[in-house]
Amino acid sequence: MTKHQADEAEALLDAVGPAFGKLRRSSLLEVAEPISPKDLSRTLVLNIVLEAEQDDGREVTVGAVAEHLGVDPSVASRMVSDSIGAGHLERGASQQDGRRSVLHLTDQGRELMARFRRHQRAAYDQITADWSERDRVELARLMLRYVSCQEALRGRAKGA
Structure with missing residues (x-):
């Protein structure tokens, strides 16, 4: 990975948290x-x-x-x-x-x-209407995986 690609990846990863915050703060579309x-x-x-x-x-x-x-x-x-x-x-x-x-x-x-x-x-x-079906399903799969990992982390924290 080049320095430029690494910087881009870091910027994307840094933007994930604020993006999740926007999802929760905004009401769903009408x-x-x-x-x-x-x-x-x-x-x-x-x-x-x-x-x-x-x-x-x-x-x-x-x-x-x-x-x-x-x-x-x-x-x-x-x-x-x-x-x-x-x-x-x-x-x-x-x-x-x-x-x-x-x-x-x-x-x-x-x-x-x-x-x-x-x-x-x-x-x-x-x-996601303009997305390919593959992208729509992939985001759903990854989001469910993320939530599952988050719940597992919460469970481990309670057990500690």
């Missing part, structure tokens, strides 16, 4: 079934509960939401309360410790997440 900014924010919490149910059925508490999002427990509590008030989440007693409250998606919460997934896919299709 596509079919738009998601309101408030519901878009709620999906952060709902996704944690949905993934726990789908992956291993573990119980999710407000504390787990705070830890996963990297926010103060009081912030997570407000986010959870907002989702409960909107009818997307409900509290229930833990099957493992009846003194703990755990979170469950309501049918309305499941519908919002299904709509959000359709919205994400429509936005991806719209954004």
Whole structure:
């Protein structure tokens, strides 16, 4: 690799973090079934509960939401309360410790997440419409690999 190619590679790698930040900060394109900014924010919490149910059925508490999002427990509590008030989440007693409250998606919460997934896919299709099918699939594959590695790293950090 030449010095110029190495410099270009470094510049691209340095730009990845800010690019991911822009993805999270920007709302998805206006596509079919738009998601309101408030519901878009709620999906952060709902996704944690949905993934726990789908992956291993573990119980999710407000504390787990705070830890996963990297926010103060009081912030997570407000986010959870907002989702409960909107009818997307409900509290229930833990099957493992009846003194703990755990979170469950309501049918309305499941519908919002299904709509959000359709919205994400429509936005991806719209954004990458001019790309080759090979490039679209390759980005999807690499993004899923990246997320898997990120989750593994988080798991190792918890175990340390």
